[in-house]
Amino acid sequence: MTGVESASVQSFRDHAMMIGYAFRLDRLKTPIGIALIAADADGVLRALDWEDHEPRMRELLRLHYGRVELKNARAPAALRGALAAYFKGDLDRLGEIEWRVNGTPFQRKVWTALPGIPAGSTLSYGALAAKLGSPRAMRAVGHANGANPISVVVPCHRLIGADGSLVKYGGGLERKRWLLRHEGVEVLPSFRARASRAPE
Secondary structure, three states: OOHHHHHHHHHHHHHHHHHOEEEEEEEEEEOOEEEEEEEOOOOOEEEEEEHHHHHHHHHHHHHHHOOEEEEEOOOOHHHHHHHHHHHOOOHHHHHHOOEOOOOOHHHHHHHHHHHHOOOOOOEEHHHHHHHOOOOOOHHHHHHHHHOOOEOOOOOHHHEEOOOOOOOOOOOOHHHHHHHHHHOOOOOOOOOOOOOOOOOO
16 A cells, blocks of 8 residues: 555545544446445445445445445455456455445344355245244344345345245346346246245
């Protein structure tokens, strides 16, 4: 890190302390739209969402951190590079990305478990609840999954219904379908969201 970069990071940290949280907001073109990347002063990923869902991302950040300022600034090259590589087919590069979340203990438990679902595979909400030792907490797992602020890297798209249906996805079912196919999961066109039923 150069002296100029070091001074810039320190200034960013000082500003964050004054206003609560200050994250850098960057944008990355992907095959499924513009990704919004929010990183902290240390370059750690705090949120990843889609440009057409920016209000939701801001609301999730507010719920998890309180007052947050997003300042347009380029994300670290390593972070951008790993994401770009993933979308080009190098799926393992997601594991290089350092991320951090806030939330309830149960939410963090769910989010921490999601990267344990390998690319190319899926898990049902009920199966994840059972793995977490709370087999009756399918609905709570669904709520936590929906409140995940870090799409793709914390792969909430890998959770599906017990019958193989996509159920829902904050970024839209077409994105969920694309991500799963990109990772090698066979997704049938007939899969629909089941808005009237709880996740299984």
